[in-house]
Amino acid sequence: MNEPVYDTIVVGGGMSGVKAAADLSAAGHSVIILEGRDRLGGRLFTDRSNGPIYELGCSWFHQxxxxxxxxLALKIxxxxxxxDVGPGIYDNNGPLDPIGKLGQAASDFSPWTTLYFDKNPNIEDISLKDLVDLFIQEHPNLSDYQMQEVKRILKIPTLINGSPADQVSSKFGSIPPLGxxxxxxGGYDQILEYVSKPIEKKNIFFNTVVSEVKRLDNDLVDVITENGKKFTSKYVIITAPIGVLQKELIKFTPSLPEKIVEAVNGLGIxxxxxxxxxxxxxxxxxxxxxxxxxxxxxxxxxxxxxxxxxxxxxxxxxxxxxxxxxxxxxxxxxxxxxxxxxxxxxxxxxxxxxxxxxxxxxxxxxxTTWNSDKLTNGAISRAKLGINPSIATKNFEEGAGNIRFAGEHTTYRGFTFVHGAWISGEREARYILSKL
Structure with a gap:
């Protein structure tokens, strides 16, 4: 008995994969999702099992x-x-800045950074650690207390980067303040449920971990799972997180083009x-x-x-x-x-x-277990010191023929965020619909 040839196989059922599959399904195309977990959502996971809502993935609508x-949330x-009330800043002794002397001093850092790069246009990048040190050196009129504590405040970006200050990009690591x-x-899962409505349950294969993606001579693609099952399609959308791609947990035969390899290695985690x-x-x-x-x-x-x-x-x-x-x-x-x-x-x-x-x-x-989970191997992507992430996202957008890529790491608009994943899924569905 001949196995079916699908129009598209989506590898991964996070927001990008769900959006792509939903749009393709709504257009009448045959599409399946191969998802390693027993649920959709990926790094979007609203746990309602104990009464209160635990958002074990994304919690905010950013930008x-x-x-x-x-x-969409407002629409439904x-x-x-x-x-967005300014967060209180605390250290081991309690509130750090009760009378505002630190906040005012630290507020100079952002415009100072802009001026620094304007004055030094040939400097491609500098670590957050080095930039903060320069800022402190150029402000000798700060009190000893301000110098010590402002330095701590200015290194807060090491939190979202999940990396020490000497590995954080100053030029490319900031997020555009788009709102x-x-x-x-009420739960991010309500958004996921709404977006996934066009997808039939029979077209979602849970607990199905992909191990290889193999392009055939006839331009079809075989997708092979850890348990040896094979699925065939005209297009494949890879939505595996950047941590999975960097660890090469999915084998590509033949190897991916150099521009995609550069994109994978050009982002941090x-x-x-x-x-x-x-x-x-x-x-x-x-x-x-x-x-x-x-x-x-x-x-x-x-x-x-x-x-x-x-x-x-x-x-x-x-x-x-x-x-x-x-x-x-x-x-x-x-x-x-x-x-x-x-x-x-x-x-x-x-x-x-x-x-x-x-x-x-x-x-x-x-x-949470984002970093130790083999299906994520990290939380989100980030800019790498010295590398503009827009280069990597552009390469991902171009794809590799009928092997496509989606996810928060594949789009500069909404980079690192769940709405970026949604945008990338919509983009890939639109591309495939234009070709089939």
């Missing part, structure tokens, strides 16, 4: 002035909430993760959206974002926060999640209102 998923009746962030109140803590009561500033910790953990500078999850989950029924934690600490927590509370207690101590009371033990907690 809301240019975010089609934010617009969701109510994202802006959480405020809005929290996906941000190693960050989330840790949720649920408590019986709120002990932090109840109406603050978020906090940034710039203190030390075990003697090492570790910036951490603390989101007041209590404000956005179940109408204030579940007191809790979640922390976004960078490497190397997140790698330790993924390997030993039971140690999360004891290790992160200094962070929670920093935001408590009553300085005399100890932080209570959590009633529940969760630690």
């Amino acid at each position: 809301t002035l240019d975010n089609p998923l934010y617009d 009746g969701l109510k994202p909430e802006y959480d 405020r962030d809005a929290f996906a109140t 941000s190693q960050i993760g989330k840790v949720y803590f649920q408590f019986d009561e709120v002990f932090w500033p109840i109406d603050s959206n978020k906090f940034v910790f710039v203190g030390d953990i075990n003697g090492e500078y570790t910036p951490i974002l603390i989101s007041n999850w209590y404000l956005y989950n179940g109408k204030k029924q579940y007191p809790g926060v979640f922390l976004i934690v960078p490497a190397p600490l997140i790698n330790k927590l993924e390997a030993n999640p039971s140690q999360a509370f004891e290790i992160l207690k200094p962070v929670l101590e920093s935001i408590k209102i009553d300085r005399k009371k100890a932080v209570p033990n959590p009633t529940k907690f969760k630690v």
Whole structure:
């Protein structure tokens, strides 16, 4: 019996793969999704199994002035909430800047950086560490206290990059400020469910890990899974994360063109993760959206974002926060999640209102596994020091004939974000529809 030849096989059922498959399905094309997990969404994962909503993947609509998923959320009746109130900055001793002297000094850094690159147009890039050091050197009128603490504040970008300051790009590592962030109140899975409606369940193959993509002499493509099953199609869309591609967990036969190899190797991987803590009561500033910790953990500078999850989950029924934690600490927590509370207690101590009371033990907690999970091998892509990520995304957009690429790492518009993944899926579906 001859196996079917599909119009398109989508490798991976994250937002980019779901969007591509949905658009192709709606146009009447035969398309299947091969997904390694037992669910759709990939790094979008809303866990509702314990009462409160745990967003174990993306939580915000970023760049809301240019975010089609934010617009979609409003269209289908969701109510994202802006959480753009300036975050309080804390260190191990509590609020770091109660009278604003640090914030004002640090605010000069962004325009100073613009002027620096304008004055030095031939400098392709410089690490965040070196740029901060230069900034401090050129501002000798800062007090000793300001010099010490402003340096900590200015290295906050090491958090989202999941990398030390000497590996963070200053020229290419910043995210365009295209609007405020809005929290996906009520669960990001509602967006995923809406986008996936055109896809028939029979066309989704769960627990199916792809090991090889093989282009045939007749221009068809075989997609082979770890258990040896083979699927054939005219087009393939690879939506595997950049961490999977860099580890070469999918073999391509023949090898990918050099421009795609350059794209894969031209991006960095941000190693960050989330840790949720649920408590019986709120002990932090109840109406603050978020906090940034710039203190030390075990003697090492570790910036951490603390989101007041209590404000956005179940109408204030579940007191809790979640922390976004960078490497190397997140790698330790993924390997030993039971140690999360004891290790992160200094962070929670920093935001408590009553300085005399100890932080209570959590009633529940969760630690994500983005970096140790073989289907992700990292959280999101990032700019590599010295390399403009727009070069890599352009190469991914061009693709390799009938082997296409989608995902947050393949588009400069929405780069690293879930709406970028959506945009890339739409792009690849449009390309294939123009060819078939």
